[in-house]
Amino acid sequence: QVQLEQSGAEVKKPGSSVKVSCEASGGTFDKFGINWVRQAPGQGLEWMGSIVPVFGITKYAQKFQGRVTITAAKSTSTAYMDLSSLKSEDTAVYYCARANVVVIGTIPYSYYMDVWGKGTTVIVSS
Amino acid sequence: DIQMTQSPSSLSASVGDRVTITCRTSQTIKNYLNWYQQKPGTAPKLLIFAASSLQSGVPARFSGSGSGTDFTLTITTLQPEDVATYYCQQSYATTWTFGQGTKVEIK
Numbered sequence: 001q002v003q004l005e006q007s008g009a010e011v012k013k014p015g016s017s018v019k020v021s022c023e024a025s026g027g028t029f030d031k032f033g034i035n036w037v038r039q040a041p042g043q044g045l046e047w048m049g050s051i052v053p054v055f056g057i058t059k060y061a062q063k064f065q066g067r068v069t070i071t072a073a074k075s076t077s078t079a080y081m082d083l084s085s086l087k088s089e090d091t092a093v094y095y096c097a098r099a100n101v102v103v104i105g106t107i108p109y110s111y112y113m114d115v116w117g118k119g120t121t122v123i124v125s126s
Numbered sequence: 127d128i129q130m131t132q133s134p135s136s137l138s139a140s141v142g143d144r145v146t147i148t149c150r151t152s153q154t155i156k157n158y159l160n161w162y163q164q165k166p167g168t169a170p171k172l173l174i175f176a177a178s179s180l181q182s183g184v185p186a187r188f189s190g191s192g193s194g195t196d197f198t199l200t201i202t203t204l205q206p207e208d209v210a211t212y213y214c215q216q217s218y219a220t221t222w223t224f225g226q227g228t229k230v231e232i233k
Binding site for chain 1: 127157158160162164169170171172175176177179181211213215217220221222223224225226227
């Protein structure tokens, strides 16, 4: 049973960067996508981007393009989300989540996030 | 980006009631629609994937339906432990998006 273990809480200054890690244990890492989702205090869920480690292919939400970098280290089954030029509005809980896929024959039928980390709190404050 | 509109934004119902939450998308997404439940202070939990498939371990009182642009999450018999916020999410487009959430409370 795959579990995702995230790094600890961070407090950062405006303008700096934060790097959050997400280590997978108990199952295959690189054939699934790893997504990053954040939730500001009292707000809804916001998809930031994803990576498929076996291919190194990344996708980013338009809102975060140029500011977020998602990487993965297959040797340690760990994905990373690096967010730069931090602002107070980036204060949020950041989650990683595994993207699973339903395949019929060779055609992907649906993608969904079935395993989630517990979240990493990032506070941006001067 | 594909826009997701959930309704209502919140609801209050009695234990045992049937609860329905809808999710409408700005363009067709076939059946690439998932539903998540989030309780305060915890990570989201997958309930329904591919619009109508029940995730393993999720009680059968939860069900999903729809395709194209209109989707529904139904709780047939609301239980106290179902108090949570529910989100729809599309995985059809290259970039994924969530609905704004529906907060469910017990009357």
